[in-house]
Amino acid sequence: MNVDPVHVRAFGPTALLAEVDDAAAALALATWLREHRVAATEVVPAARTVLLDGLDPADLGGARALLAGWRDEPAAGDDAGQGRGPVGPVVELPVVYDGPDLDDVADLWGVSREEVVARHTGLELLSVFCGFAPGFAYLSGLPQEWAVPRLDSPRTRVPAGSVAVADTWCGVYPTVSPGGWRLLGRTRTPLWDVDRDPPALLAPGTRVRFVVEDPS
Known part of the structure; x- marks a missing residue:
């Protein structure tokens, strides 16, 4: 499977920013770059970009050449060539579905509260990048028709x-913070632990399933 060319632009004297179509492509490219040992101190995927930081200014051309080569190879670990990005471990998160926005989401979807829970727990989501707060993973896999x-x-x-x-997107707030997402429920599983390796439970590439937990 070939992939689309990457648009690359300079991002300061020691960094390049690669622009791709979506978050799954960004995760796949970041994984491919790490496997090909790109000479960058950091490779950071986001929603539609991958940042290569800490490059030798004298070797920016080499990094650009490596990025150009991505169009000729499948992304390693790609899910049967379907563009979901690398397939990583599965993490199950027990959730008590009693969130203050559960009824609002049910109304937006035109279903019952129980069906919202059934839909949410029936998905396998993919952590494509982390941001906003330490340990906050952006989880892709919610169908477009269920966007809220x-x-x-x-x-x-x-x-x-x-x-x-x-x-x-789906996500789990790892710490107390402001936020504008619609809350479906809560989990007691720690998302961020500095004594864990890696500290983020839902590192990019992790597959995530939510399961119902009894509130008692």
Whole structure:
């Protein structure tokens, strides 16, 4: 399987920014670059970009040549060539589905609360990149027809462990923070632990399934 060419631009004297079509392609490219040992101190995937930072200014051309070669090879670990990115370990997160926005999501989807839970727990999601806060993983896999808008007014305080959706993303707040995503429930599983390797439980490439936990 060939992939689309990468648009690359300089991002300061020691970095390049590679622009791709979507988050799955960004994760696949970042994984491929690491496997090909690109000479960068950091390779950071995002929603539609991959940042290569800490490059030798004298070897930017070599990094550009490596990026150009991605179009001729499949991304390693690609899920049967379907463009989901590398297939990593599966993490199951127990969730108590009692979030304050559960009814709103049910209304937006035109289903019952129980069906929202059934849909959410029936998905296998993929962590494609981390951002916003340490340990906050952007989980892809929510169908476009289930996309939901963010809150008009973000909350000033979202409890740690809150399981949320926004647009076609799912996420779990690792710590107390402001946030505008719609809250479906909560998990007691720690998402960020500096004594763990890696500290982020849902590092990019991790597959995620949510399971119902009894609130008692």
